[in-house]
Amino acid sequence: MTFQSKLSVSIMLLLALIKGTTLSAKTDKGNPILPGFHADPEILYSNQTGRYYIYSTTDGVAGWGGYEYFVFSSSDLKTWTNEGIALDAKSDQVKWAKGNLWAPAAVEVKQADGSYKYFLYFSAQPIEGKRKVMGVAVADSPTGPFVDLGEPLLAKNHPGCNGQLIDVDVFIDPVSKKPYLYWGNSFMAGAELEPSMTKIKDETVxxxxxxxxTLKDYAYREAPYVFYRNGLYYFMWSVxxxxSPNYHVAYGTAKSPLGPIExxxxxxxxxxxxKNEIYGTAHNSVIQKPGTDEWYIVYHRINKHHLKYQPGVHREVCIDRMKFNADGTIKRIVPSKGLK
Structure with a gap:
């Protein structure tokens, strides 16, 4: 690991100790919205707390070697507070893994008794084996503590899926109320989840x-993300x-949660x-402001000072408004300096 990488990790560990301290600056600071290097952001709104939460891959480490998920919270999508470490893949919290905690997905599920549970999906390096596998951990609060399932949720590829089991996304269909999981690097797979949220229905993969x-437009690479609006299922992915500075977001739509995608x-x-030194804007999640038709995209970009030095592991999290045309198509987003 280089001196700069070690310094970045040391700074992030120090910040982790300052739990409850507002770490992103005020509204006028704008993008990036989180301190230090983070990637693959997943945003969640909690009906239990009335706050937004971001979970992310810890970045700034050579070889994508981050092994912790930090969780940040906000009441306004502008000022973010470090709530500490949600998951640590090198601790007993995930006994079957030894690191490389990548690309989280999270969902809040209301229980029959009115309480809430939070499911945090992730990819990690297993103690045995060389390929990443997928896990899930559960908590009663969006900040944890999260308790791992005890074994991987998904440890092998299904037919037609020949890439890594990474970049998971979870989606609850507002029409059928059924939960779905999506994943894949070099392929996109989707499947229905059991009501427990901790088991995939293999027959639905x-x-x-x-x-x-092509790389100039929509050639699929990774990072599927799904949301629903006005009768359409929107599928987003990274190219x-x-x-690469060209890392970007593309999309299509479907009439059902499992496609086909147009x-x-x-x-x-x-x-x-x-022109504005903004590069590699991709691997995103999306949030709808409750009770409105306001939508926001949360994504990472390459830190401009690392464009030529390990750009793939020096990424930072940003947010922008996402708007739609009258026909439901997404208006192209120009990356900004942050929300006003």
Whole structure:
């Protein structure tokens, strides 16, 4: 590990100790919204607390070697507070893993008695084996403590799925109320979850990889994300390599949670803006402001000072408004300096 990487890790560990301290600056600071290096952001709104939460891959470590998920909370999507470590893949919290905690997904599920449970899905390096596998941990609070299932949720590929078991997304269909899981690097797969949220219905696994495209537009690479609006299921994904300035978000729509996906005529949601030194804008999640038709996209970008030095592991989390045309298509987003 380089001196700069060690310094970045030391700073992040120090920040982790300052639990409850507001770490992102005030509204006028804007993007990035989290301190230090973070990637693969997952945003969640909690009906239990009335706050927003971001879970992310800890970045700034050579070889994508981060092994902790920090969780940050906000009441306004602008000022974020470090709530500490949600999951540690090198501790007894995940006994079957030894590190490389990547790309979280999280969901709040209301229980029959009116309480809430939080499910945090993740990919990690197992103690045995060389390929990443997928896990899930459960908590009664969005900040944890999260308790791992005790074994991987998904440890092998299904037919037609030939890449790594990473970049998980979880989605509860507001129409059927059924939960779904999506994942895949070099492929996109989707499947229905059991009501327990901790088991995949194997018979429903569907390969959904969008066909065609190039690195200039929508060629699928990784990071599926799903949301629902006005009768349509929107599928988003990342194009190109996470270390490329061209890393960007594309999308399509479907009439059901398992596709098929129709790629949008103008599929690019967000792409680099070199004039303003903004690069690698991808691996995103989306949040709808409760009770409104206001939508926001949370994504990572390459820290401009690391564009030529380990760009794939020096990423930072940002947020922007996401708007729609009258026909439901997504208006292309110009990466900004942050919410006003």
């Amino acid at each position: 569907t390969v959904m990889t969008p066909k065609g495209g 190109d390599d996470t270390g 790629v949008a005529k103008d599929p690019i949601v967000m792409i680099q803006d070199p």
